Amino acid sequence: MASQIFRICTHSGSFHADESLAVYMLRLLPRYQNSSLVRSRDPAQWEQADIVVDVGGKYDGTKFFDHHQRGFEETFNEKYATKLSSAGLVYKHFGKEIIGEVIQSKDESVLELLYDKIYKEFIESLDANDNGVSKYDNLTEKAKFNDRNITLPSLVSNLNPHWNAEQSDEDFDRQFLIASELMGNAFVNVVKNYGLSWLPAKKIVEDSFNQRFEVDKSGKILVLSQFAPWKEHLYEIEKSNDKEGEILYVLFEDSGKNWRISTVPITSASFDNRKPLPENWRGLRDDALSKESGVEGCVFVHAAGFIGGAKTKDAVLQLARLSL
Structure with a gap:
C-alpha cells in the first residue's frame, strides 16, 4: 500500500523566516518528508490540508498553527515571555521529535535538554523578530554597527521578489523554497552542533568536575x-x-x-x-x-x-x- 502523502499549507505572497523554518522542520519528520506544499490564503485550501502554518487565524496544536489572531498569547513554557511565531508553535509541538530525527537519538533526557536549549538559543529569537520584540530592554540604546543584512530574517526577507520586478505566485513560491532551505540548513546545523558537539562536551566537563x-x-x-x-x-x-x-x-x-x-x-x-x-x-x-x-x-x-x-x-x- 502506498504511504499517505500529507499536505502542508502556508500563506501565499511575501514570506518571512518563521514560516520558512516551520515548513522545513515539519518536513524533517518522516511522515511529512514527502509532503506537498500549498501556499494559499484560500480557506478551502486550508481545509484540504493536513497541517496549516502561519495562516488561518487559528491555533489548536493539531492542524492549525497560526499566531496572528486576536488574543493569541502562547509562549514556549512558563519560563519564557516571548510570544510564539509559527516556527515556535511547530517547534513547541514537534521539537523533541524533530531533534531526535536530526541527531538519531531516542534518549528522552537528551531530547528534553536539547529541546529547551535550542529554543533558547535559536527559535526564541525568530519568535521575537516576527512578533516585533526588541532584544534591548532600553529602546534608546544605540547599536555600534548595523547587522540588519546579516541576520537570518533579513536574508529571508531579501529573497522575496523585488517590488519592481515580476511578482507572480510562481515567483513567490520558488523563492519561498529557497528561503525554507536557508532557514532549515541553519536550524539543522544548530541542532547537530548542540546534540553532537555541545552535549558530549558537557559530559566531559561534568565528569572532570565530579x-x-x-x-x-x-x-x-x-x-x-x-x-x-x-x-x-x-x-x-x-x-x-x-x-x-x-x-x-x-x-x-x-x-x-x-x-x-x-x-x-x-x-x-x-x-x-x-x-x-x-x-x-x-x-x-x-x-x-x-x-x-x-x-x-x-x-x-x-x-x-x-x-x-x-x-x-x-x-x-x-x-x-x-x-x-
Whole structure:
C-alpha cells in the first residue's frame, strides 16, 4: 500500500523566516518528508490540508498553527515571555521529535535538554523578530554597527521578489523554497552542533568536575579527559551545584600532545580571570620558565597570565598547584 502523502499549507505572497523554518522542520519528520506544499490564503485550501502554518487565524496544536489572531498569547513554557511565531508553535509541538530525527537519538533526557536549549538559543529569537520584540530592554540604546543584512530574517526577507520586478505566485513560491532551505540548513546545523558537539562536551566537563578532588584536595583544578569546549558547561555545572566561582584552573592535552593550563574567565565574555598565573612566570618560555617555576618541562606562560603550557600532565598539574 502506498504511504499517505500529507499536505502542508502556508500563506501565499511575501514570506518571512518563521514560516520558512516551520515548513522545513515539519518536513524533517518522516511522515511529512514527502509532503506537498500549498501556499494559499484560500480557506478551502486550508481545509484540504493536513497541517496549516502561519495562516488561518487559528491555533489548536493539531492542524492549525497560526499566531496572528486576536488574543493569541502562547509562549514556549512558563519560563519564557516571548510570544510564539509559527516556527515556535511547530517547534513547541514537534521539537523533541524533530531533534531526535536530526541527531538519531531516542534518549528522552537528551531530547528534553536539547529541546529547551535550542529554543533558547535559536527559535526564541525568530519568535521575537516576527512578533516585533526588541532584544534591548532600553529602546534608546544605540547599536555600534548595523547587522540588519546579516541576520537570518533579513536574508529571508531579501529573497522575496523585488517590488519592481515580476511578482507572480510562481515567483513567490520558488523563492519561498529557497528561503525554507536557508532557514532549515541553519536550524539543522544548530541542532547537530548542540546534540553532537555541545552535549558530549558537557559530559566531559561534568565528569572532570565530579572527579576534581581526586586531582587535588583543594577541588579547584579540573583535568579534562580530552579537550572539549568547557567554559559554558563549567559555569552551568558550578551553578547547578552551588559552587559558582570555585574552579580556578582547567588542564587539558592540546593538539600537539603538550598540556595546557587555562585560567577560568570571570564570565564567558570577560578578559579578566578568577586567578591569573603568577606574575613572575608571565612571558617566560622553556628553560627560563622551568627555572623560575621550579617545574621541569615547561613550555610557556602567556604574558597576560591567562594560559600556559608544559610537556606533560604532571608538569601542568604542578604549575596549577603552585599557582593556587
